[in-house]
Amino acid sequence: MHTSTGQNPVKIYPYPDKERKTIINENKKQSGVYRWVHIESGKSYIGSSSKLYDRLKRYFYHSYLSNKKRGASLICKALLKYGYVGFRLEILEYCSSTEVLNREQFYLDSYKPEYNILKIAGSNLGYKHNEVSLKLMSKASKSRNQLEEVLNRKREIMLGRKLSKSQLDNMAKNNPFKQPVIISNSETGDSQQFLSMTQAAHFLGIHKTTVKRYLINSKPYNGYIITKVNSGLDSSSISVPTNVRQPVLLTNPTTGITKEFSTTKDACDYMKISSKRLSNYFKNIESSTDKQVKTIKGYIITKLDFLFPNAVKRYSKSIEVTNIITNEVTRYSSISLAAKALGISAASISTYFNRKRNTPYKKKYLFKLI
Numbered sequence: 472m473h474t475s476t477g478q479n480p481v482k483i484y485p486y487p488d489k490e491r492k493t494i495i496n497e498n499k500k501q502s503g504v505y506r507w508v509h510i511e512s513g514k515s516y517i518g519s520s521s522k523l524y525d526r527l528k529r530y531f532y533h534s535y536l537s538n539k540k541r542g543a544s545l546i547c548k549a550l551l552k553y554g555y556v557g558f559r560l561e562i563l564e565y566c567s568s569t570e571v572l573n574r575e576q577f578y579l580d581s582y583k584p585e586y587n588i589l590k591i592a593g594s595n596l597g598y599k600h601n602e603v604s605l606k607l608m609s610k611a612s613k614s615r616n617q618l619e620e621v622l623n624r625k626r627e628i629m630l631g632r633k634l635s636k637s638q639l640d641n642m643a644k645n646n647p648f649k650q651p652v653i654i655s656n657s658e659t660g661d662s663q664q665f666l667s668m669t670q671a672a673h674f675l676g677i678h679k680t681t682v683k684r685y686l687i688n689s690k691p692y693n694g695y696i697i698t699k700v701n702s703g704l705d706s707s708s709i710s711v712p713t714n715v716r717q718p719v720l721l722t723n724p725t726t727g728i729t730k731e732f733s734t735t736k737d738a739c740d741y742m743k744i745s746s747k748r749l750s751n752y753f754k755n756i757e758s759s760t761d762k763q764v765k766t767i768k769g770y771i772i773t774k775l776d777f778l779f780p781n782a783v784k785r786y787s788k789s790i791e792v793t794n795i796i797t798n799e800v801t802r803y804s805s806i807s808l809a810a811k812a813l814g815i816s817a818a819s820i821s822t823y824f825n826r827k828r829n830t831p832y833k834k835k836y837l838f839k840l841i
Contacts, residue, residue, distance in 0.1 A: 480506070480561035488555035491531050498524040503565040504575050507546055507558050507586070516546035516586035519575035521568035527560070534747045545586040651700035652686065664700060671697065720806075720821060721770040727816040729807050730770075742768050773821045790820070793837040802841065809838075 520526035
């Protein structure tokens with residue numbers, strides 16, 4: 472049953488930027504059709520979802536709006552350009568999950584929304600791919616053809632047919648799982664190289680497609696980090712990556728209080744931000760020449776492996792402070808304790824290491840991590 476049979480919205484949120492929590496809470500366990508309306512121009516966008524709160528929640532993530540996969544989405548571009556203050560959000564209708572596409576089509580036909588690229592609900596009909604997308608689609612198609620050829624050859628082998636050397640060479644060349652990889656133990660730092668993802672899968676006791684998935688997504692599997700071996704490099708020249716299990720330090724520059732997390736994911740969960748936002752934060756710091764300290768939600772974030780470049784198995788946070796005036800050397804078990812004893816903020820010391828300074832802090836202290 473529909474909660475609305477006409478074109479009058481069942482709910483209107485005139486200030487979506489201020490009503491985010493209300494929007495999410497009021498639309499939990501609901502399915503239906505929604506509409507974004509640009510207040511000044513009257514242009515609109517219509518969408519639907521069987522999980523309405525989840526879909527609406529995504530619109531409030533910058534990472535969702537700026538995702539390159541949605542580069543052709545006019546509504547995402549418009550929200551980024553004008554901000555939420557330039558729009559109102561309407562719930563046109565609540566309906567069952569089996570009816571959402573039919574009801575979305577009703578409103579698409581009624582309103583003819585300008586921000587909708589696709590004019591048929593749940594269809595790609597009418598969508599024009601850009602040149603980059605077409606190239607990617609072509610490449611994916613070729614990969615599928617190659618994989619199909621490999622599978623056909625394997626079927627021939629299973630049927631007892633003999634293959635020529637050139638056929639066998641082509642099979643090896645086009646085998647999507649013949650990718651040398653390195654399996655590293657994130658706790659001990661031990662690593663081992665395998666000639667293919669199939670061998671790595673046997674070692675981990677999982678299927679080769681699972682190895683491929685974790686490799687592509689750059690995620691650890693049960694404490695093991697899976698990385699690709701670049702062509703032309705032997706295993707001795709490849710270092711074990713630390714970006715997957717990356718310990719970080721959060722420092723409040725106002726209070727000097729620090730919080731330590733063993734992974735970036737834990738830090739992101741604590742601050743309630745996306746991993747992409749944190750990644751961009753580190754990229755901006757590394758490329759910036761500006762000496763101004765940047766923060767996220769009031770925290771200075773530091774990669775602990777930057778502080779401990781020689782650490783192999785575990786990182787330490789002890790610090791040695793040298794007073795160059797008195798030549799007194801004092802050791803502290805943490806940055807926080809050192810900062811408290813010296814009467815300065817822990818953020819200042821963290822920034823000192825983050826910027827790899829070698830001059831005395833305030834022309835008085837030299838810091839060294841031990």
